[in-house]
Amino acid sequence: MIKFLDNKLFRYLSVFLFLNPSILPVKSSSALAAWAINTNGVLELRTKSNTYLKAYFQKANQISGDRFWVDFPGELKNPRTIQGNGPIKEIRLGKPDKGKTRLVIEFKEEIYLKPLTWQMVGLDQNRWRIKLFNPKYAFKKIGEGLVENKRVNIKANQNLIHKKKNNYGYFKLPEVKRNKFEVVIDPGHGGPDPGAIGIGGIRETDVVLEVAKIVKNLLSQKGVKVRLTRTYDLDLDLSPRVSIANNTDADIFVSIHANASRGKRRDINGLETFYYRGWRGRLLAKRIQKQILRVSPGSPDRGVKQGRFYVIKNTKMPAVLVEIGFLTGRLDARRLEKITHRKRLAYAIAKGILEYLDKVG
Ligand SMILES: [Zn+2]
Secondary structure, eight states: OHHHHHOSEEOOOOOOOSSOOOOOOTTSBOSEEEEEEOTTSEEEEEEOTTOOOEEEEEOOOSSOOOEEEEEEESBOSSOEEEEOOTTEEEEEEEOSSTTEEEEEEEEOTTOOOOGGGOOOEEEETTEEEEEOOOOSSOOOOEEESOSOOHHHHHHHHHHHHHHHHSTTTTOOOOOOOTTOOEEEEEEOOBTTBOOOBOGGGOBHHHHHHHHHHHHHHHHHHTTOEEEESOSSSOOOOHHHHHHHHHTTTOSEEEEEEEEOOGGGOTTOOOEEEEEOSHHHHHHHHHHHHHHHHHTSTTSOEEEEEEOOOHHHHSOSSOEEEEEEEETTSHHHHHHHTSHHHHHHHHHHHHHHHHHHHHHHO
16 A cells, blocks of 8 residues: 555546446547636536546656646647646646546645545536545635536436436446346355454445345346345355355356455555456456446555455356455445445446356357
């Protein structure tokens, strides 16, 4: 973690629009429609709908102060610099590459920022906000264009209602051949073994069970047969979990866990996926890892690794064990306690599985 912080250029915030990460064609105009840094230190953005954003932070160096920037698709017409006030030195709008727009916020040297706590929040399909700092003295709002307008708000509310009614209707999961595949999902721990206990007493057994159940629903909707090794807070040994998988013709086995760090260090966060053998297991792990990272912006990629865990070592079929975050980590725990994030993780796991099944068959 310390090494990670020391990297001069570290990309720790990677933000994307979860609803529809489609990328605009290169020739189109900038997807950035309006921006404002409010008196409370919150940056608000309005973009074209369904924009794919990426955000970055770089610590101060000899040449410039701390910088935060967001890249948007589409080319900016007029590169410009806007004078800042308070902790902000200046704001630059530029085109780092052809067909791109970059909004750079450069801070003055003396300001103390806590970028590891930052979170870009998507308010709806075209609005974003991120809290950058707490103004010590009065800060004058800076911005261009209308960040919100009434028409957008009405639309957003309608979207929200629509989403509530239609659970996952707005997610696009890959299609696979119906009634062909069988998957065993194993929510780790259960019963007297709660697994990891995290910040605020959050328990691994509960988190992974809920995620697993949603994965099951999502896959079932795609015509994949799913078996859960447990469906409630059941005390289940490792060997029956393996038997459940080995006694069926399951195509794959996916065990879901959440992590805890030694000494419950709050600065340790991240996601990792293990496989034990074979290119299939590795491919499945890679697909799942890629997807869970996408829904966990800012949480470190601990990678796809070989692991000797009992359940993936003793199952016959391609098998992976996925760690969906650290319950003891400040960033991960705050998310894992929310149902919305559990749904996103479940969606991501389901997507990785479907991609694998579609490819390997
Ligand atoms: Zn576990």
